[in-house]
Amino acid sequence: MTNIPETGRTPRVTIRLIVLQILVLSLLATLGGRLWYLQIRTGKEYAQKAAGNHVREVVEPTVRGEILDASGRILAGNEAKLVVSVSRTELLQQKDRGKAVLTRLAEVLGMPAKDVQDKVRLCDAKTPQPCWNGSPYQPIPVTKAATTQQALQIMERREDFPGITAQPTSLRRYTGAEGANLAQVLGYLSPVTDDEVQKSKDKEGRERRLPVDQIGRAGLESVYDNDLRGTTGIDRLEVDNLGRVIGSAGKTPAQPGNNLVTSIDARVQKAVEDSLAQAMVDARKVVDKDTHRNYEADSGAAVVMDVHTGRIVAMASAPTYDPNLWVGGIAGKDYQALTSKESNYPLLNRAIQGQSAPGSTFKVVSTAAAAQAGYSLGGNYACPSSLTFGGREFKNFESKGYGSISLARALEVSCDTVFYGLAYDQWMADGGIKPKKDAKDWFYKTAKQFGLGAKTGIDLPSEAAGRIPDRQWKQEYYDANKDAWCKQAQSGGNDYGTQVAKENCADGYQMRAGDAVNYSIGQGDTLVTPLQMARIYAALANGGTLYRPTVAKAVVAPDGTLVREIAPHEDGKLPTDARTLQYIDEATKGVVEQGSAAWKFVGAGWPQGKIELHAKTGTAEVFGKQTTSYLTTYSRDYAVVMTMSQAGTGSGASGDAVRRIYQAIYGVDDKGNIDTGKALLTKPQAELPKFNPDGTAVKPVSFEGGFAPGSTFLDPAPQTPQTPPTVPQMLALPALETTLRRSH
Structure with missing residues (x-):
């Protein structure tokens, strides 16, 4: 028998088999390792997530805390209104992406179809207002002023309005207490964005802000947002694979936000706003001798500061606006008006953002x-x-x-x-x-x-x-x-x-x-x-202490108990000795008595011998513009500063207005007579307001300076509405505008 010679093919086959075996074993090892990681190492985590797929979370809105003036008047509160909202997610699942539904909704609400469609589109760099700048998964409000009949039509014909809801919602309300506007000080709210939701996650990945939240965007609403916002409630419902509720997986109740007590006195604020507005009107009637045309008086600001603490008693900025324009989503025309050059940017708080030469x-x-x-x-x-x-x-x-x-x-x-x-x-x-x-x-x-x-x-x-x-x-x-x-x-x-x-x-x-x-x-x-000039003149009045200006005085729980007090903070001293301070004090007194401001104060009947005022006038020249009026003053308790752009001289444009502010504060009439019964605030209010057990503010029995007729306070009788009424309750009300008050 002839032996067949061995070729080189057999070793090559063997090598290939060995390589294949190694690959198979590697894949099996990788698969085994992955199965161990998923089932053993992270099995508990995925089991929890799988269980979560059978849980649906229903958000329970909270009631935002109120912003109060120094005596407990509500400056920013809440009210329940019927709000019609659209689920963008559900609309996009429809064949026509919700166009027909939005058209029917527009007919019911009596709105142009285009306006409704614009409100539910998402904002981006190329999309003008109106648009939605909140989370795309959050219901988008279309109107905050639905009538009972409109709400009934939507709820009774749900098959015609998939993705549309009409329900009572707690909305912010800027009350205009005592007629005070305070727009730039209070600020406004708008929906939280997806980016803000993501950034709010804690170390465990839990969201501290939810897509339904409103967030403060300016003023006190922004700075004290964490105090005011409260905690949104979550009702976790167990559902089957068809989405039917089969039980409860727990509930986290909503916690209302805390209230913020400020040092603002609404009545003084009203007097300051009115005086500033009137001064601008008066300035526009005066001919500028340099340009030979009337002064434009295009903007201005005024500040009243407690010289002993640095607390702000009043702060006005002009031009101003109605902060309620932002509630429930701002209309396109309103947004354009607030941000246009023609309106001179009323969103600016010129008391703290308006920079000019002080003269x-x-x-x-x-x-x-x-x-x-x-x-x-x-x-x-x-x-x-x-x-x-x-x-x-x-x-x-x-x-x-x-x-x-x-x-x-x-x-x-x-x-x-x-x-x-x-x-x-x-x-x-x-x-x-x-x-x-x-x-x-x-x-x-x-x-x-x-x-x-x-x-x-x-x-x-x-x-x-x-x-x-x-x-x-x-x-x-x-x-x-x-x-x-x-x-x-x-x-x-x-x-x-x-x-x-x-x-x-x-x-x-x-x-x-x-x-x-x-x-x-x-x-x-x-x-x-x-504000910087008010701080300086307050320091001249108090002996040289520079206080950090503050608007908030305390954070108070919904039941009226004190959470924390915001105490005055001393930042330093003026670099002057007592002799220099006294020298400047006498000189600024002379400005009122025989100097550049005398014709607007002592010459106009101010009782300088009884209520001593100090002042310094300023007329700042600006290239290409008319002069800026600046007037800085102080009394024993208050520093009052006013400035107006393109309005004339310091005393000429601002003198009468600042005197009127002091007249209102101290109860002085045009003849120099003093009536403390008509005085708004002869001394700054140091104490916090008292609260009933239900959180409503107690009107003081007596208070130096009195209270003007029509002061906005609730009677001491307990009142406890802290959550919005249900839809049936709303529909049973004679008027669909229930104010949610916890301290007033």
Whole structure:
């Protein structure tokens, strides 16, 4: 028998079999490892998730806490209204993506079909209002003012309105207590976004915010959102594979939010808002002698601060708006009105965001700076009608000279040239164009010690810091703008702006003599907010303490018990000794008695001998615009500041309005007679309001300053509605507008 020679094919087959065996074993090992991981290592977790597939969560809305004034009046409360909402998820499951349903809904509600369709579309960068900026899985409200008949039509014909609900919902209501608006202080709500829901998840992945939540977007609603929001309830229902309820998997009841007590007095707020509005109307009737047209008075702000604590008693901003426009979703036309240039952006809180030059109200800072630099408070200083620095003439505001006068008199008559001379002298002492390494910069350093150029820390969002244009700022500003200046300088133009650009391109980083002297009277690149100036003048009134401004006083539980008090916070002291403070105090008193504001106070019958006021007027000049009016004042208890853009002089435009505020506070009539029975608040209210066991505020039996007729308080009798009524209850009511009140 012949042996067949062995070939190389057999080893190759063997190698392939071995490789195949290894692959099979590897796959089996991988599969086994994965099964171990799923069934053993994470089996419990997946079992829980599988069980969760048979549980449906029903959200129980909570009642948002109320915002109250210092006496317990409701500034922001809640009310139950019939809200018609659309489930976008259910609409998209329909063949026509819900178009027919929305058309029928529009007919029932008496709305254009396009308006309804626009309200349920999602917002993005290309989609204008109206649109929905909340979670796409949350029911989208179409109207917050459904009638009983409309609700019945929708509920009785559910087959015609799949995905549509009509049910009572707790909505925010800004009450306008005592006629006060407070839009920018209170803020507003809007739906939480998906991104915010995701960011709110805790370490275990649980959502602290739900897609149905409303979140504060501005003002106190934003800052104290966690206190006010409460906890949404969850009812977990067990269902079978057909979605039928077969039992309960537990329930987390809704917890109402806490109430926020503020230092705002609604009656004083109303007086401030009215005075500011009237002042703007009056200013528009006056012809500007420089432009030969009426003043525009396009915006303004006013602040009343308790000088002993820094608490805000009133804060107004104009133009303003109705905060209820945001409730239940804002209409497209309303949103456009609030954000358009034509409306001058009423969403801005100009008391904390409006930045402008302070004009001569800044001179109290310059006086303190001069004292720190070693200038005598007992000396006299030249007050000519004008001075020349660097070839440029700098005049008094009305080109009037007063000869040799004291710093106090310079404050009284608001002499610019006295402060020009002091600032120039210090600029030269620091090295002028070529500053010394150890330049004292007293005028800039003192302003920062007064708290300017930095946020005050008030408990309101988006506060502006203002600006102190010292040497460091000049350099940084030059570095950021050099290229633009030089490009404009090379354009060949001969207008004022191009001439300035040429100068800045060459040496815009330098602190020139003109910069220094302009700064000393609150002009040039200096920017402040009305709140910053109120804080400074409050410190002058209280002996030099700079308090952190606050609006909120306490957080109170729904049953009226104190959760926490927000105590006054001392941030520091003014950089002045007692002698300098007394000197400025006497000078600002003189402004009211025989200075630039006398014609609006003592000359108008103010009882200065009984209620002593102090003031400083300011008229800030702005290139290309009419002058800004600034008036800063204080009494024994309050600092009152008012400013108006393009409105005229400090005393001329704001004097009457500020006097009217003091008249309302202290009960002074136009003849100077004092009637404490008509006074709104002769002293700041230090105590918190008292509450009944049900959380409603108790009206005090007596209170210094009294209560104006029509003050909004509930009777002490307990009242306990804390959740919205059901649909049948709503439909049984004679009026579909039940206010949810827990403290009033």
